[in-house]
Amino acid sequence: MPKYDSWKEMPIAGVIDKPATAREYNTGTWRIMRPIVDKDACINCMQCWLYCPDMAIDGIVKEDGKTEMVGFNYDYCKGCGTCAKVCPVNAITMKPETEFLK
Amino acid sequence: MPVNMKQLINLVAKEDWPFTQGHRLCPGCNAPMVAKWATMTAKALGYEPVVGAATGCLEVSTTIYPFTAWNVPYIHNAFENVAATISGAEAAYRSLKNRGKLKTDKPIKFIAFGGDGGTYDIGLQSLSGAVERGHDFLYILYDNEGYMNTGNQRSGSTPPGADATTEPVGKVKTGKVQFKKNIVEIIGAHENVYAATASTSDPFDFMAKVEKGLKHEGPAFIAVLAPCVRFWRIPESDGPKITKLAVETKYWPLYEIDRGVYKITRKPRNFKPIEEYIRSIGRFRKALQHPEYKEVIEEMQKYVDTRWERLLKFEEATKGMYLR
Ligand SMILES: Cc1ncc(C[n+]2csc(CCOP(=O)(O)OP(=O)(O)O)c2C)c(N)n1
Ligand code: SF4
Ligand code: SF4
Ligand code: SF4
Ligand SMILES: [Mg+2]
Numbered sequence: 001m002p003k004y005d006s007w008k009e010m011p012i013a014g015v016i017d018k019p020a021t022a023r024e025y026n027t028g029t030w031r032i033m034r035p036i037v038d039k040d041a042c043i044n045c046m047q048c049w050l051y052c053p054d055m056a057i058d059g060i061v062k063e064d065g066k067t068e069m070v071g072f073n074y075d076y077c078k079g080c081g082t083c084a085k086v087c088p089v090n091a092i093t094m095k096p097e098t099e100f101l102k
Numbered sequence: 103m104p105v106n107m108k109q110l111i112n113l114v115a116k117e118d119w120p121f122t123q124g125h126r127l128c129p130g131c132n133a134p135m136v137a138k139w140a141t142m143t144a145k146a147l148g149y150e151p152v153v154g155a156a157t158g159c160l161e162v163s164t165t166i167y168p169f170t171a172w173n174v175p176y177i178h179n180a181f182e183n184v185a186a187t188i189s190g191a192e193a194a195y196r197s198l199k200n201r202g203k204l205k206t207d208k209p210i211k212f213i214a215f216g217g218d219g220g221t222y223d224i225g226l227q228s229l230s231g232a233v234e235r236g237h238d239f240l241y242i243l244y245d246n247e248g249y250m251n252t253g254n255q256r257s258g259s260t261p262p263g264a265d266a267t268t269e270p271v272g273k274v275k276t277g278k279v280q281f282k283k284n285i286v287e288i289i290g291a292h293e294n295v296y297a298a299t300a301s302t303s304d305p306f307d308f309m310a311k312v313e314k315g316l317k318h319e320g321p322a323f324i325a326v327l328a329p330c331v332r333f334w335r336i337p338e339s340d341g342p343k344i345t346k347l348a349v350e351t352k353y354w355p356l357y358e359i360d361r362g363v364y365k366i367t368r369k370p371r372n373f374k375p376i377e378e379y380i381r382s383i384g385r386f387r388k389a390l391q392h393p394e395y396k397e398v399i400e401e402m403q404k405y406v407d408t409r410w411e412r413l414l415k416f417e418e419a420t421k422g423m424y425l426r
Contacts, residue, residue: 014167016165016167016168016169016170018170019170019172019173019174020118020119020122020124020170020171020172020173021124021168021169021170022122022123022124022125022126022164022166022169022170022171023122023123023124024124024169025124025126025169026124027123027124027125027126030129031129046107046111049111050107050110050139050305051135051305051342053127053129053130053131053132053133053134053135053138054123054125054129054134055119055121055122055123055138056123059111059114060111060115061108061111061112061115065108067107067108067111073123075123076123076124078129078130079129080129080130080331080338080339081130081337081338081339082130082338082339082341082342084339085339085340085342085343086342094339
């Protein structure tokens with residue numbers, strides 16, 4: 001979030017002069033169900049990556065040209081469960097966040 | 103060759119997400135999927151997208167001042183005029199380019215996003231105007247069939263039997279009675295336009311249409327069925343499952359009208375009855391308890407069957423007959 005010494009420094013007309021600042025707000029705090037992936041079952045088809053409405057799944061193309069689902073970004077995952085639903089091999093399960101409370 | 107998964111993953115690795123984390127649309131909302139896929143496709147094709155959005159959930163929840171989830175140039179103006187706004191940006195771009203005043207030679211593409219309220223209803227005039235003037239832009243409608251950001255009021259896109267605050271299901275009425283306005287036919291009836299439907303159940307069909315729309319020199323329009331999990335009263339995880347059913351029940355056929363030429367892009371082998379679709383969505387629940395619910399379902403079945411038959415005939419009749 002930009003810091004200004006005075007309101008006079010603010011850009012006019014509600015202009016946001018830096019892109020992608022929404023990342024400074026962690027939507028992961030909304031989550032009540034946590035997606036967990038079983039990498040032994042996962043076939044790295046990347047459907048979950050493609051669908052996640054919160055861009056909270058990381059993926060790569062490896063040197064051998066194969067795709068790999070790397071994991072979840074819990075800073076932003078809202079726990080909607082779409083990834084678990086679209087997974088063709090049911091490799092993702094949704095677990096209550098309470099199970100992860102220390 | 104249409105964009106593929108690897109291209110998209112590599113794009114994000116190299117250039118970051120064009121539409122980012124941290125937006126505040128509800129968990130499971132399908133609108134961000136549409137924004138994500140469209141901007142990624144444009145980027146993967148080597149374009150620099152410039153985006154506009156009409157007032158609505160997508161706009162409100164992605165640009166809460168001073169935050170923005172857009173990693174590409176973005177403009178918001180009002181509810182009713184995103185097409186006018188983006189057409190102005192496109193005209194300015196063309197003018198600067200013609201006069202040699204642009205510092206970049208990257209191909210810039212203009213994309214407008216609008217909700218159904220902002221497209222079927224209040225924004226229709228500005229959209230028709232921009233398409234008629236022949237601006238080179240892509241308009242993407244994320245259709246959640248109601249004014250969702252203000253709490254589920256009926257729009258010209260809300261289906262019959264759906265419960266909406268301004269047309270509730272009661273003892274007498276079964277909610278809204280009119281079927282959805284046929285927005286693709288309306289836009290497809292303009293000159294030199296590419297118009298299509300798409301669904302969140304089929305991202306690659308959508309992205310192929312985005313590519314066609316961006317490459318088309320002139321206006322393009324894609325209507326994407328994108329559920330509001332909140333007011334459709336469906337589980338947060340189920341948007342794409344529901345839109346798959348919408349395609350399989352003929353509720354939302356996937357097709358395009360390319361300068362007057364019809365083409366159905368997905369033909370399901372077996373169709374399911376419309377009742378299955380209606381029963382899977384919570385906002386029809388009240389209508390299903392109404393004494394006249396059978397008639398609503400019958401009427402809808404007849405409507406979607408007839409429309410499908412017409413589509414097949416249009417496809418046959420317009421083969422190769424491109425209008426300008
Ligand atoms: C001229 C005007 N009238 C009313 C509003 C209030 N308003 C803000 S968003 C919205 C509903 C938008 O509906 P839709 O376009 O379907 O998008 P959704 O929120 O469903 O994604 C309304 C009525 C407004 N911003 N401007
Ligand atoms: S639960 Fe939802 S937000 Fe979280 S990773 Fe899966 S699809 Fe993304
Ligand atoms: S959808 Fe399932 S199988 Fe495919 S990459 Fe994701 S977790 Fe793995
Ligand atoms: S109210 Fe509906 S359309 Fe709006 S963000 Fe929530 S789920 Fe999406
Ligand atoms: Mg809407």
